[in-house]
Amino acid sequence: MNIQPDEFSLIAKYFQRSKGAGNDTGSAVSATSQSRSRRDVAVGIGDDAAVVIPPSDCGIAITTDTMVSGVHFDDKVPVAAIGHKLVAVNLSDLAAMGAEPAWLSLSCAFPAIDEAWLAEFSRGFFAAADYYRCALIGGDVTKGPLTLTLTAQGIVPADRYLQRSGAQPGDRIYVSGTLGDAALALAGQQGRVNVPEQWLPELEKRLFYPTPRVGLGQLLRNQATSAIDLSDGLLGDLKHILTASKVGARIQLDALPYSxxxxxxxxxxEGWRYQLAGGDDYELCFTIPESRCGGLETLALQAGVKVTCVGIIDGSREMRFFEKNQPRDINLDGYSHFASRD
Amino acid sequence: MNIQPDEFSLIAKYFQRSKGAGNDTGSAVSATSQSRSRRDVAVGIGDDAAVVIPPSDCGIAITTDTMVSGVHFDDKVPVAAIGHKLVAVNLSDLAAMGAEPAWLSLSCAFPAIDEAWLAEFSRGFFAAADYYRCALIGGDVTKGPLTLTLTAQGIVPADRYLQRSGAQPGDRIYVSGTLGDAALALAGQQGRVNVPEQWLPELEKRLFYPTPRVGLGQLLRNQATSAIDLSDGLLGDLKHILTASKVGARIQLDALPYSxxxxxxxxxxEGWRYQLAGGDDYELCFTIPESRCGGLETLALQAGVKVTCVGIIDGSREMRFFEKNQPRDINLDGYSHFASRD
Known part of the structure; x- marks a missing residue:
């Protein structure tokens, strides 16, 4: 290892300021300094492992996502946004299970120590972690090509977590927020689409700072029959629900919500392409019996999230598309987007 | 992302055979196929996140370690050993907390898909995971420089986990197994030490296939006042106990156990150098009141692990060394080993 002790101290400094990082870096970050933000953290950073005390009769939802430099982000992405997004994409997965985010473990490989980079990254990371009341409880820091892995854990009632497999024919298909913004921002940056200058900042905000639907996910616990987060695009992600639930779907293209x-x-x-298969939305897609739609829409509005019905589940095992209630052919192959999650 | 769908299927194949990998790879691995090995896994691979149901009134110990190609391993390391070691180093951390290993999340970045490599890696990974009755509950697969991150979680009684901070003057300092073997193997491979050919395989086995002291860690719950796992070497790791416990230590150099x-x-x-600061031992170091030493040694023997008293805690805040009860100067700086954990 070529990361020197003083460099470990530097790293500890940036993560200690807000919460600290690295169970095993031998940092001076004390356990108690980590426990302040959550009372359920019995041992935080600074021992061989963290120890958390979950509430009784609860399940723990666990997800992990890796972001690699040159693959998931490049020099055009604000460094604070990398920290934000690493938290957001993991919390989006927890939201899709109906879980309340709680504890984060961060593993980083750095080719060299760049203090300015660390300051910005940790700023974005902790802004998101603090907003959603998560505690960084540990991690690992090594030398290597810039790679960031976060494991996020959330708390969910043991019998009320959401899965992909419960959709029933007749259920309404909903999405939160708007679709396609992030993918359109990327296309605009890359010159694939001529995005008017006045709109690019707003679209880029959605690309750089996705908003995990943490509150909505928890509201859906008693309402939705299935849920998934939209990382690869509605088409690919809804397909996971249909496969897991052994059902089909009719999608109203003119109902797809846009900003x-x-x-x-x-x-x-051309817009549908970004809404259906652009990816990086980090909205929730869920199914819900018709009888609960009115109540759910009201609840979501109160929680400050717009939800939109975009279709209905049927027993066909196919995905079909409609525009103004007329069938519309969509070449699924052309739209399929099999990017790995980031 | 350049990893194509058929490549995801390949990856799923190698991890599915034994347990599967990747919450978000959209693989066809069903949740139920993952739950067989542990009844406390409610949702395994194949949803947005895994869900586990911990026992009531228990704490969850969580640790994460990253291994980077070219930093933590190279072409000379058997690929199955990489899989084994990734599990072992994480379980060693859980052992040091007194936790029972339970759930694993694996994040991998691969530059390209190498089926032979995946087969060997997963063989080593699952041999270790199965031996210690851990379930792989999820993960992430992306394209990138070969980087492997494992997050391991274990179950520990909420009031009986081990920490680094409880050592008291008069407590005996113990280590499990033998020290220095792995570091000596590495030195032998690199030609820094002339290791007789007859001994190299045995030493290399300790380097490539470390044995986390999972059973011993759980035995220590009611016995030890502090514990740590030996990854950086006794000198550096014991120092963490001394710092956390605000005590000092007298070490008997001639008592250090060797194979x-x-x-x-x-x-x-020259041997002490490897025993004190070589690293990669993955033994446990722990402290225990004198009155419990006899009982502990018997318990450990029954569990098939040798434990050796190598010194005593005192109130000095220093680490001092003795050979045949005579003070012996050890240049701490020369021995200090600040490698990042792997």
């Missing part, structure tokens, strides 16, 4: 910035930049079938 | 292969290869002060 003002999106509508100002693109429309029609 | 036959070690004794056949090196001796005296």
């Amino acid at each position: 003002k910035a999106f509508a100002g930049s693109i429309s029609g079938p | 036959k292969a070690f004794a056949g290869s090196i001796s005296g002060p």
